[in-house]
Amino acid sequence: MVSLKELSKKEEKLASGHRLCAGCAEPIIVRQILSATDEPVIASNATGCLEVATTIYPYTSWKIPWIHSAFENAASTIAGVEACYQVLKRKGKINREIKFVAFAGDGGTYDIGIQALSGAAERGHDFLYVCFNNEAYMNTGIQRSSATPMGASTTTSPAGSVIPGKKEFPKDLTEIMAAHKIPYVAQGSPGFYNDLIAKAGKAFSIKGPKFMNVIAPCPRGWRHPTDKTIEISKKAVETCFWPLYEVENNEYRLTGISKLIAEGKKEKLPIVEYLKMQGRFKHLFTEKYKHIIPEIQSRIDSDWGILKKKCGY
Amino acid sequence: MKILGMNGDNAVAYAMKQINPDVVAGYPITPQTIAIEKFSEYVADGEVDTEFVAVESEHSAMSACIGASASGGRVMTSTASAGLAFMWEMLYVAASTRLPIVMNVMNRALSAPINIHCDHSDSMGARDSGWIQIYGENVQEGYDNIIQAVKIAESAGLPVMPCFDGFIVSHAVERVEALDDEKVKNFIGIYKSEHPLLDVENPVTYGPFDMYDYYMEHKKQEHEAMKAALKIVKDVGKEYEKISGRSYDTLSEHRLDDAELAVIALGSTAGTAREAVDEMRKKGINAGSLKLRLFRPFPYEDIRNALKNVKAIAVMDRCDSFGAFGGPMFSEIRSALYKTSDAEVVNYIYGLGGRDVTTNHIKKVISDLNNISTTGKVKEYVQYLGVR
Ligand SMILES: Cc1ncc(C[n+]2csc(CCOP(=O)(O)OP(=O)(O)O)c2C)c(N)n1
Ligand code: SF4
Ligand SMILES: [Mg+2]
Numbered sequence: 001m002v003s004l005k006e007l008s009k010k011e012e013k014l015a016s017g018h019r020l021c022a023g024c025a026e027p028i029i030v031r032q033i034l035s036a037t038d039e040p041v042i043a044s045n046a047t048g049c050l051e052v053a054t055t056i057y058p059y060t061s062w063k064i065p066w067i068h069s070a071f072e073n074a075a076s077t078i079a080g081v082e083a084c085y086q087v088l089k090r091k092g093k094i095n096r097e098i099k100f101v102a103f104a105g106d107g108g109t110y111d112i113g114i115q116a117l118s119g120a121a122e123r124g125h126d127f128l129y130v131c132f133n134n135e136a137y138m139n140t141g142i143q144r145s146s147a148t149p150m151g152a153s154t155t156t157s158p159a160g161s162v163i164p165g166k167k168e169f170p171k172d173l174t175e176i177m178a179a180h181k182i183p184y185v186a187q188g189s190p191g192f193y194n195d196l197i198a199k200a201g202k203a204f205s206i207k208g209p210k211f212m213n214v215i216a217p218c219p220r221g222w223r224h225p226t227d228k229t230i231e232i233s234k235k236a237v238e239t240c241f242w243p244l245y246e247v248e249n250n251e252y253r254l255t256g257i258s259k260l261i262a263e264g265k266k267e268k269l270p271i272v273e274y275l276k277m278q279g280r281f282k283h284l285f286t287e288k289y290k291h292i293i294p295e296i297q298s299r300i301d302s303d304w305g306i307l308k309k310k311c312g313y
Numbered sequence: 314m315k316i317l318g319m320n321g322d323n324a325v326a327y328a329m330k331q332i333n334p335d336v337v338a339g340y341p342i343t344p345q346t347i348a349i350e351k352f353s354e355y356v357a358d359g360e361v362d363t364e365f366v367a368v369e370s371e372h373s374a375m376s377a378c379i380g381a382s383a384s385g386g387r388v389m390t391s392t393a394s395a396g397l398a399f400m401w402e403m404l405y406v407a408a409s410t411r412l413p414i415v416m417n418v419m420n421r422a423l424s425a426p427i428n429i430h431c432d433h434s435d436s437m438g439a440r441d442s443g444w445i446q447i448y449g450e451n452v453q454e455g456y457d458n459i460i461q462a463v464k465i466a467e468s469a470g471l472p473v474m475p476c477f478d479g480f481i482v483s484h485a486v487e488r489v490e491a492l493d494d495e496k497v498k499n500f501i502g503i504y505k506s507e508h509p510l511l512d513v514e515n516p517v518t519y520g521p522f523d524m525y526d527y528y529m530e531h532k533k534q535e536h537e538a539m540k541a542a543l544k545i546v547k548d549v550g551k552e553y554e555k556i557s558g559r560s561y562d563t564l565s566e567h568r569l570d571d572a573e574l575a576v577i578a579l580g581s582t583a584g585t586a587r588e589a590v591d592e593m594r595k596k597g598i599n600a601g602s603l604k605l606r607l608f609r610p611f612p613y614e615d616i617r618n619a620l621k622n623v624k625a626i627a628v629m630d631r632c633d634s635f636g637a638f639g640g641p642m643f644s645e646i647r648s649a650l651y652k653t654s655d656a657e658v659v660n661y662i663y664g665l666g667g668r669d670v671t672t673n674h675i676k677k678v679i680s681d682l683n684n685i686s687t688t689g690k691v692k693e694y695v696q697y698l699g700v701r
Contacts, residue, residue, distance in 0.1 A: 040513035042510060042511070042513065044380065051522065052522045055518055055520075055521035055522050056521070056522050056524065057521045057522060057523040057524070057527050058527065060518035060521060062516065062518050063516060064513070064516050065510045065511070065512070065513060065516045065517055065518075065519075066516070066517075066518045066519065067379075067380060067383055067510055067518075067519040067520055068519065068520035068521070069376055069379045069380070069403065069406050069410070069519075069520050070376065070402055070403060070406060072372070073372065073373060073376035073403070075373075076368060076372070076373035076376035076377050076380070077376045077377070077379060077380040078380060079366060079368075079373070079376075079377050079380065080336065080338060080366070080376065080377030080378060080379060080380025080381035080382075080383075080384070080388075081380040081381065081383070081384045081510060081511070082380075083336045083338070083364040083366050083377065083380075083381055083386075084335055084336050084364070084380070084381040084384035084385065084386040084388075084511065085384065085511055086364050087335045087336060087362060087363065087364040087386065088335065088384075088385070088386065088511065090362065090364075091335075091362060094511060096513070098511070098513060115369060115370060115372075115373070116369070116370075116372070116373050116376065118369070119368060119369030119370070119373055120373075122369070123366065123367070123368075123369075
């Protein structure tokens with residue numbers, strides 16, 4: 001458990017005054033993740049909202065060494081940085097511990113960046129990859145990605161008079177990364193900061209490739225008020241839409257509220273509680289498309305059942 | 314000095330071993346594969362300290378090179394054809410981030426149809442990416458160019474792409490005079506990056522978002538750096554001559570002094586052209602040839618000087634620039650000569666996908682030039698040579 005008091009004393013590695021939207025989950029997650037280590041950290045960042053809004057030349061919000069090179073290669077860029085670190089350390093030119101982190105959106109991770117991520121994970125570079133999953137290409141104006149949930153309206157999967165938003169369920173990237181059998185894979189939510197920071201702390205302490213998939217509400221794309229970000233990120237967990245879990249050395253473990261839900265100590269909320277807070281699902285509450293909600297619910301129930309089993313419930 | 318029998322790929326690997334870079338990120342593609350395999354053996358046998366990253370694609374090869382170079386390391390890779398095309402986006406990032414990466418290109422045709430043999434479509438497609446481009450004729454030049462490239466890149470603050478012909482050079486075993494390891498080491502010196510990402514005490518932001526208020530100034534700096542690289546290439550060539558006895562400039566001339574007709578080529582064809590020139594001279598035809606070594610930055614003044622007395626010029630392009638008025642070298646040479654020469658300049662597109670080009674082909678080109686020079690008439694400015 002991290003105490004808020006302790007956290008508040010830490011120096012911020014991402015300065016305020018960046019140009020991300022009010023209520024954006026991305027900088028909140030960056031701060032939570034980076035607060036989890038006291039060692040120096042170097043970050044690579046894929047093209048996307050975070051990169052664009054924190055480094056508008058000649059300004060930078062980053063107090064740590066940071067590199068952006070393109071959209072699809074946060075993993076291979078940090079792999080090069082880490083490779084250089086390893087050789088300079090071997091040659092005695094650097095002798096301190098440094099942590100490496102790659103930040104990317106869901107588009108830069110689930111879609112265009114999956115090859116670079118998979119390759120870097122397989123090669124065993126020592127880095128933590130963090131995916132900000134706001135479930136669409138936000139920086140280019142809310143287009144669907146393979147992380148976009150079924151039923152969500154985006155600008156390339158708009159809810160129309162015959163099509164109810166995105167027709168497909170998202171791919172399960174956390175599972176794909178767990179299948180790489182890397183030392184650590186986890187899902188987190190900024191609403192449960194204790195859980196997220198603990199996971200990041202654990203990830204930083206482990207050598208080798210680590211992957212964290214973090215749900216990242218986006219007021220612009222999800223169509224919700226800017227002060228609902230944290231509440232929605234909690235609802236995602238409480239409905240089991242986004243369970244909190246980790247896979248450490250191939251062992252699955254539910255954490256936080258998700259663990260309590262699995263143990264019957266906390267109620268699993270119906271998915272409507274999550275959907276109704278967001279404009280991107282508004283059309284699902286019309287006569288024409290209301291049949292979609294039970295479909296979503298049944299998929300969540302089934303996925304949750306599978307995950308619980310993996311975690312020994 | 315050591316005399317070795319090596320093919321071009323092995324010579325690249327051997328030079329890389331002597332350079333002993335910090336990071337090499339590589340991905341196999343014919344005809345480059347042998348180089349990356351051979352270098353992996355050096356790594357496996359502990360003959361280099363290099364961190365070798367066997368990436369999952371060329372896009373990641375260049376991305377990892379960018380990360381490693383920004384970190385302050387001396388970084389190298391090599392590729393060809395589809396591999397270079399796949400890197401295209403990252404080539405610009407490497408150059409604009411001013412990272413002195415060295416990447417040998419073993420020139421190979423681009424698909425489709427898929428073909429593994431030589432032409433220059435791959436590197437010519439990257440000619441505007443901000444990389445210095447040097448073309449070698451044979452294995453010896455391939456070896457020499459790599460070593461010079463390290464010094465050029467680090468002095469210019471720009472990446473360098475030494476190129477040579479796939480298979481014709483990459484797979485041909487030739488006599489190579491290799492320098493002693495110590496000589497190479499002293500020649501390239503120690504690389505010191507100005508703002509290494511790994512300096513955690515002095516954090517820097519690489520690759521920020523740059524709008525219309527600054528982007529153009531950054532491009533102008535890159536433009537100036539490329540211009541300044543011309544002298545650097547010449548200076549490094551002179552310095553290299555001191556340790557190797559082999560001289561290197563932006564171009565080299567063959568019997569151009571008193572020539573009326575000139576053939577210009579890059580890479581291995583330059584040797585064929587010299588042979589053809591000598592044979593035509595025996596027939597009393599006043600020909601010469603010019604081998605262009607440096608394509609970026611384009612040494613237009615040197616070219617003007619070398620060609621100032623000729624009447625007719627044939628530019629040999631080993632790639633097409635579809636829809637353009639001739640191949641890439643043709644356009645640039647014509648533009649370099651504009652208002653300084655009244656020679657007729659014609660273009661031959663040849664050798665695509667490894668199509669053989671012989672002295673007979675080039676002798677025909679010289680005969681064409683002779684007709685142009687005597688009649689003053691050009692039938693066709695741009696034509697395919699050796700096509701059915
Ligand atoms: C190769 C390439 N294709 C497309 C783009 C355009 N592009 C920039 S950011 C972006 C979307 C980013 O989405 P995501 O990764 O989910 O990050 P977010 O902005 O949502 O945080 C796209 C499509 C690009 N920069 N490069
Ligand atoms: S569009 Fe969404 S993800 Fe992008 S800055 Fe705004 S709130 Fe954040
Ligand atoms: Mg996104």
